[in-house]
Amino acid sequence: xxxxxxxxxxxxxxxxxxxxxxxxxxxxxxxxxxxxxxxxxxxxxxxxxxxxxxxxxxxxxxxxxxxxxxxxxxxxxxxxxxxxxxxxxxxxxxxxxxxxxxxxxxxxxxxxxxxxxxxxxxxxxxxxxxxxxxxxxxxxxxxxxxxxxxxxxxxxxxxxxxxxxxxxxxxxxxxxxxxxxxxxxxxxxxxxxxxxxxxxxxxxxxxxxxxxxxxxxxxxxxxxxxxxxxxxxxxxxxxxxxxxxxxxxxxxxxxxxxxxxx
Amino acid sequence: xxxxxxxxxxxxxxxxxxxxxxxxxxxxxxxxxxxxxxxxxxxxxxxxxxxxxxxxxxxxxxxxxxxxxxxxxxxxxxxxxxxxxxxxxxxxxxxxxx
Numbered sequence: 001x002x003x004x005x006x007x008x009x010x011x012x013x014x015x016x017x018x019x020x021x022x023x024x025x026x027x028x029x030x031x032x033x034x035x036x037x038x039x040x041x042x043x044x045x046x047x048x049x050x051x052x053x054x055x056x057x058x059x060x061x062x063x064x065x066x067x068x069x070x071x072x073x074x075x076x077x078x079x080x081x082x083x084x085x086x087x088x089x090x091x092x093x094x095x096x097x098x099x100x101x102x103x104x105x106x107x108x109x110x111x112x113x114x115x116x117x118x119x120x121x122x123x124x125x126x127x128x129x130x131x132x133x134x135x136x137x138x139x140x141x142x143x144x145x146x147x148x149x150x151x152x153x154x155x156x157x158x159x160x161x162x163x164x165x166x167x168x169x170x171x172x173x174x175x176x177x178x179x180x181x182x183x184x185x186x187x188x189x190x191x192x193x194x195x196x197x198x199x200x201x202x203x204x205x206x207x208x209x210x211x212x213x214x215x216x217x218x219x220x221x222x223x224x225x226x227x228x229x230x231x232x233x234x235x236x237x238x239x240x241x242x243x244x245x246x247x248x249x250x251x252x253x254x255x256x257x258x259x260x261x262x
Numbered sequence: 263x264x265x266x267x268x269x270x271x272x273x274x275x276x277x278x279x280x281x282x283x284x285x286x287x288x289x290x291x292x293x294x295x296x297x298x299x300x301x302x303x304x305x306x307x308x309x310x311x312x313x314x315x316x317x318x319x320x321x322x323x324x325x326x327x328x329x330x331x332x333x334x335x336x337x338x339x340x341x342x343x344x345x346x347x348x349x350x351x352x353x354x355x356x357x358x359x360x
Contacts, residue, residue, distance in 0.1 A: 157282070164280050171278050250277045257281040258308055
């Protein structure tokens with residue numbers, strides 16, 4: 001059985017059989033690569049279980065979150081030889097998290113989503129593309145709240161800020177004659193600019209390994225996939241003229257910032 | 263001393279100027295300073311690519327806003343002069359005819 005053929009009902013049955021569903025469960029969904037159809041032969045299945053009460057059953061790890069409670073228990077198990085990682089969120093944690101991505105926060109205190117940590121960002125991104133196992137009404141309602149929130153602009157602004165920082169570094173390194181460092185900084189700027197474009201077009205994932213997938217998915221006229229791939233794989237880089245490649249990339253970053261409208 | 267802005271001046275963007283378009287505002291910033299551009303200022307900014315002259319940018323402005331060429335050239339020259347004064351753009355060599 002391959003991951004792509006995992007039946008959502010089988011997942012729920014497996015969780016029930018292993019007593020991995022809390023009594024106060026509101027929703028279960030699959031996130032990550034499996035939900036996008038991007039899974040590979042060795043992909044895990046990322047499952048999210050949301051309940052009213054905190055999970056008190058078996059756990060073998062946790063994700064740290066800046067919420068109350070401050071942890072999301074995790075439990076790893078297997079379905080037909082495939083690893084399934086279950087994360088147990090509470091409904092109240094989701095409320096708190098959505099409270100961090102309001103437009104008021106965006107305008108007044110946290111335009112780059114500095115208070116959202118990695119696990120929190122993953123939850124929101126995966127909620128947006130979730131495959132529903134159970135609790136469709138809950139998930140639909142939360143998706144609407146997410147769509148109305150400032151999470152997308154926060155991610156976009158964060159990526160633009162990272163790109164700016166790398167651009168500044170690359171220019172300074174060129175001025176100092178450190179071309180190797182300038183090339184790496186320019187590559188960092190390219191990555192961040194691509195992330196800004198993708199986030200602004202609704203691709204909210206932040207994992208590096210799926211950047212090419214995200215760029216293909218958005219099919220941006222500002223940075224078409226072929227151009228992105230040419231630059232990120234440095235096919236147009238000429239060792240005899242490193243400054244030219246750096247400046248090409250920085251010019252592209254300038255164009256991206258010009259085109260991204262929040 | 264800064265160069266005078268003429269219709270044949272090529273306007274060169276600075277790569278280290280930050281740009282944000284948020285909620286209808288067009289913001290440009292460098293170092294600790296940030297400025298909000300008007301709608302026409304933002305249009306002019308978007309035409310600056312290091313190859314176009316002031317005249318070529320003005321032609322685009324005239325088309326976009328349906329104003330006469332002389333007015334567009336005056337507005338563009340004034341905007342570029344101001345942007346250059348704020349050190350947000352560079353003025354390249356004048357494009358020679360022919």
